[in-house]
């Protein structure tokens with residue numbers, strides 16, 4: 001596991017079975033809570049580390065709270081208090097060089113979409 005994921009496994013007390021880097025046009029990350037796998041957008045590796053870390057923490061928290069309900073927000077506030085700034089920054093960045101900005105809208109509960 002990359003050090004960032006290993007670090008957050010310790011902090012959150014969860015186990016990620018595997019992770020994948022993928023080119024994704026509509027989201028920064030995704031989590032399969034049943035398989036305990038997370039997917040990260042390849043574009044993230046070019047972004048500031050705090051943004052990558054936010055997405056990792058966000059996806060790993062889905063192993064504890066599946067939806068983006070109040071419990072999920074509480075967990076984010078507790079573990080990664082600067083998440084709102086990170087999310088804002090991410091929303092201003094294109095997901096891929098050739099991807100149009102994704103309009104506001106609902107997405108699957110385990111996805112970070114733009115604007116999340």
Ligand SMILES: [Zn+2]
Pocket residue numbers: 058059062068109110111112
């Ligand atoms: Zn999410």
